[in-house]
Amino acid sequence: MKLTILGCYAATPRTLTNPTSQVLEIKNHMFLIDCGEGTQVQLRKHKIKFSRINHIFISHLHGDHFFGLPGLVSTFRLLGRDKEMHIYGPKGIKEAVTLLLKLGDSWTNYQLYFHELTSAEKELIYEDEKVTVETIPLNHRVYTNGFLFKEKLGERKLNVDAVKYHEIDKAYFQNIKKGKDVVTEMGEIIANAELSFDPVKPRSYAFCSDTAFKPDIIAQIKEVDVLYHESTFLESEKHLAEKTKHATAKEAAEIAKKANAGTLILGHYSTRYKSISLFKEQAEEIFDNVLLADDGKCFEF
């Protein structure tokens, strides 16, 4: 998995900071998460191929999370896209994007599917043979979902030495990878555990922005490998976090600790702070493994 932060600052785009958008590379997918104004320029800057993006997940309809979407949808057309595109986001997102296109007498020359979300409960919104995506219902001023991206458990790995030793024919390899035992022509049973190794542990990534401190997401994201959790404010502005339904760095760390996350990535910093280093300091009082998102940063895990 590789996470590229295109923007991770709250509120307005500025000369050197961008509103929320990130690209998650997982099992050959490039999932775009949120799309603040300027996202298409950030994609170019970080040399992410537009044609590799087929799924866009929008957490909520505040401008700093989706005002870049109509422009991106238009640019896909100008670039001659013909592959279909799927957009997942709160109800209303279809009306917004299609109105803006219609006013410009524009259209897309590719199939554009909107998957509008309204549920207050977690939902499975995407699944293929290697990956699932669930919503994580959050608590913000408007209807908001985080997203939980999970790799599926892959095939077992062939123990090459063992299959050689037992002189097992290639024809059995697929079954071994699927966990089956082998019955030889002599009727002997060779246990799968002897012929294969456990598959690589599937990884998971939870994106939680924007939200107030919401401990009831913990059960869903338990043992997640990487948690991106918004931390708009420091402790000194905890009252603003409560008022605006955002979280502090410490609250993000509290969630990470209770969920036993592998790593916590902080982001969605209020632009009032000159430096973001205090976010890490304050979160580390609660949780050990804290990283700071910043525009342009890549995380591989």
Next chain:
Amino acid sequence: MKLTILGCYAATPRTLTNPTSQVLEIKNHMFLIDCGEGTQVQLRKHKIKFSRINHIFISHLHGDHFFGLPGLVSTFRLLGRDKEMHIYGPKGIKEAVTLLLKLGDSWTNYQLYFHELTSAEKELIYEDEKVTVETIPLNHRVYTNGFLFKEKLGERKLNVDAVKYHEIDKAYFQNIKKGKDVVTEMGEIIANAELSFDPVKPRSYAFCSDTAFKPDIIAQIKEVDVLYHESTFLESEKHLAEKTKHATAKEAAEIAKKANAGTLILGHYSTRYKSISLFKEQAEEIFDNVLLADDGKCFEF
């Protein structure tokens, strides 16, 4: 008058080029003309105070001319704006901006007035004691207006030596500036021409983008000091200009020549061209005083 080009490239925003937006400083106004995605960042980059913008003119509803508007309107609120704001643009602009705000359960804490345009004829859309703004109906794929900004003829200038010589009391100065003669206490008439100079010649600026070659705008912009005319294509792509209802550099120059404009500024270049210097070369075959717009350039006149 001072014109700051925030963006002057067609189609999509890119790492180093921006879609259309410019700021015209005229008689203490800061008029924002068009507002492509990223305009608010360009405003910051060029240190233009957001609070000085009270009037926004949108030519048409293609994304590269207005997708930056919802974000700008939202940012005005975040910056605590309380002064009213006027937006002039094609019918539909109000629905678009208000829908996007409504979806985010957002509002403005300042009065936001939309002046929706539908006329195919030129209209006076703004007037105060020093400036007028008229629409210039253009010919593009969707309903589009250019804008003609004109200073009004100011007061006559006092001839300080002459009023001293005639020992004229200060009480008469306002009337002299308004062009009136002075009758002395002895009954003598002193002609205004002897006591004042002609006012500074009022200047004018015409913004014409996007449009196909449209000679019938010439009468309206006759003798304009500065004409910004789109030139999306070079001669080699004249067929594309016709197809997409854009103009070539030569066609822009043709308009400038026939209107007897003082200066022609070219812009709205297609991003297909590596260099923009050929636009100037081709326009100069027709018209002498050609300048090239470019992002960040300022023109004072």
